[in-house]
Amino acid sequence: MALRSALLMLLLALALPATASLRQAPEPELRDLLQRTVAEADSFQDRFDAEVWLLDMSTRLTRYMPDASERLTLLRLVHREASKAGLKPDMVLALIHAESHFDRFAISSVGAQGLMQVMPFWKAELGRPQDNLTDNATNLRYGCTILSYYLKRENGDIQRALARYNGSLGKTRYPAKVIGFWQDFWYVKP
Template sequence: MTACIRLALLCLLWLALPAGANVRQAPEPELRDLLQRTVSEADSFVDRYDAEVWLLDMSTRLSRYMPDAQARLTLLKQVHHEASKAGLKPDLVLALIHVESRFDRFAISSVGAQGMMQVMTFWKAELGREQDNLTDNATNLRYGCTILSYYLKKENGDLNRALARYNGSLGKTTYSGKVVGYWQDYWYVKP
């Protein structure tokens, strides 16, 4: 990708970011190199350009919660892979993670849910996989995305009901409203 195209891409991304987002004029050279390596390893994107645009955009948005660029790009690649595999929008999964754990992989709720997507530990026993570590991002994302996808299908595409099921608050709208709010205000990627 030429320097002119990169500059144009960065300008477009800057204009598309939500108000108040933590924005830099251009990515640091180390981040650019890391992003290029990550893009070439990303297997859930249709093409390289889509990967570069999405990863750069989301990395910029996520930087306030995860300062380490390598950790951010690794997580974003995992989120995109697991969400896509489960038929979910990766930006919706980021909004759910934002609400559930604020991107803390070691988060544990008062009822024992673990990891970024706050997966309940009983699922490990249900699957006969007691050895699974729910604070491992790849494992947590696989469980969480699969569960949310299942609930979305069970609720015939009704996102609010699916999110309420995911949270264990079916019949209430507070949780789903919060996730959808973060999705629309901060994480949503316009097609």
């Protein structure tokens, strides 16, 4: 346990801005926030894995979402919903990056809403007109479920599944964009 705490402290120190000294302890507020977030992260098999993944992704997401609390809450939701749907959370982050640039209030020219740009007709299809697609948890549940369905329908072919998700089956531009974000920015090596 002491080794894990020491490793977490080292990771937190490395995540601090370049101007901060590595000898300084991480900000207590960030450490406490991360510990609470890890405790609430119910989709991880191991607490240490949760700490490492949340810290790594939080550091990457900082430029798009400056508020640490908001970032960690979103990351916990992404991990939970992606895991429930059988998706890789880092791939879902890449899709969000491509779709909305992490703007939960994004609305496309065709009316798709939220982080994963879910079309509102799905609410009527499901008999749930009260659902709010700009609510991150709701949007992630819809989006991850839809993407998971298309991935199964396409027998694991991520390019075709992404094209179906985007409504651009037969075209490669959108899948290449998402896969590019995934490989260049969000991918986590096993």
